[in-house]
Amino acid sequence: MTEKVAADIYLDNNATGAVARECLEAMLACLRPGVGNPSSRHAAGMRAKGLLQEARGEVAALLGARPPEIVFTSCGTEANHMAILGALARDPQRTHIVTSTVEHPSTLMLLRHLEETGIRVSRVPVDTEGRLDPDAVRAALAPDTALVTLMWANNETGVLFPIARIAEATRAAGVPFHVDAVQAAGRVPIDLTQVPVELLSLSGHKLHAPPGAGVLFVRKGFRIAPLLWGHQERRMRGGIENLPAIVGLGSACALAREDLETQARRVCGLRDDLERGIMACFPAARIHGAGAPRLPNTSNVGFATLDGEQIMDALDRHGVAVSLGAACALGGSEPSHVLTAMGLERRSALASIRFSLGRYNTQACVERVLTLLPGILGEVAARAA
Numbered sequence: 001m002t003e004k005v006a007a008d009i010y011l012d013n014n015a016t017g018a019v020a021r022e023c024l025e026a027m028l029a030c031l032r033p034g035v036g037n038p039s040s041r042h043a044a045g046m047r048a049k050g051l052l053q054e055a056r057g058e059v060a061a062l063l064g065a066r067p068p069e070i071v072f073t074s075c076g077t078e079a080n081h082m083a084i085l086g087a088l089a090r091d092p093q094r095t096h097i098v099t100s101t102v103e104h105p106s107t108l109m110l111l112r113h114l115e116e117t118g119i120r121v122s123r124v125p126v127d128t129e130g131r132l133d134p135d136a137v138r139a140a141l142a143p144d145t146a147l148v149t150l151m152w153a154n155n156e157t158g159v160l161f162p163i164a165r166i167a168e169a170t171r172a173a174g175v176p177f178h179v180d181a182v183q184a185a186g187r188v189p190i191d192l193t194q195v196p197v198e199l200l201s202l203s204g205h206k207l208h209a210p211p212g213a214g215v216l217f218v219r220k221g222f223r224i225a226p227l228l229w230g231h232q233e234r235r236m237r238g239g240i241e242n243l244p245a246i247v248g249l250g251s252a253c254a255l256a257r258e259d260l261e262t263q264a265r266r267v268c269g270l271r272d273d274l275e276r277g278i279m280a281c282f283p284a285a286r287i288h289g290a291g292a293p294r295l296p297n298t299s300n301v302g303f304a305t306l307d308g309e310q311i312m313d314a315l316d317r318h319g320v321a322v323s324l325g326a327a328c329a330l331g332g333s334e335p336s337h338v339l340t341a342m343g344l345e346r347r348s349a350l351a352s353i354r355f356s357l358g359r360y361n362t363q364a365c366v367e368r369v370l371t372l373l374p375g376i377l378g379e380v381a382a383r384a385a
């Protein structure tokens, strides 16, 4: 196997982000002796509990939630599963779930499994820009709907769903609403005092915290059964808390809240420059979801009929990390289910690259990619000819 150049231009922040220095320092402090199990009564335990509660407060502040509404999990996938399985367990008569065609595999794969056990799933389609119509979600509700589960921002295209409008509809119908905000949290403002969802997931490693900590927000007064039983997390999630990762997550939420709008504006400027540059050097390119409201950091670009995998590998050889749609789809030759749901044909979907920017990218990163791209696209085109 040929040695790869370490990526010095990392444009795959929707897969995961570098751990922020602030998070690392906070985590190291709680890995030193003197910090115990947060469930212990002695001083070391109380110190751990204090750190846990501090982190809970930071997550709550980022979301406009109350600290007791924050349940720590191991990752976004666990939070999504806890929401879906917990909502289904509330009432055995309610066996119907509403979702979309473009959810993350952590949701889609669980729902596919649940269908085999007799649960009915309605998948509301998106349009060619990846937009979801709130009226179509409302129309999919049935008397036995246990839950509506939808993402706030799509991980492949960055397209944002109109969560506030959908939440009004679900509230009016008395149906619980779970939002997968794994890609949205820390990138666009979220204020749960204004958006009446019952459940919301996020994941630390998308926010420059390390992997190992996620969150399920559970609105006060809304009860769901845990996935893991135990006394921790107010009996909502058993098992010892991953304190270092949770402290990292708390610190990442504080960092995100500090400069959310400034970062969003800066990163969006870089993303727009990248898209303009790509269109200038390859006019046949198409930005998927460009007609919809999008995350400021994500650009999913179709390079006509060129092979996306070859473009990605060539960028990688030059030290630029990007992704082919979802990271989880890496290595597979199947086209992205998100792009297919937006009406793209197999060949166009396979010609697509996801650039996802973040806090540590600069104008120089964008310029370097734009310098490399014409040569790479020319080589890939020549190989196809």
Ligand code: PLP
Pocket (backbone or CB within 6 Å): 014, 015, 075, 076, 077, 078, 080, 104, 106, 151, 153, 154, 155, 180, 182, 183, 203, 204, 205, 214
């Ligand atoms: N939901 C979305 C939208 C995601 O993008 C991801 C990860 O890529 C997840 C859920 C799963 O999160 P985790 O990797 O923390 O399990």
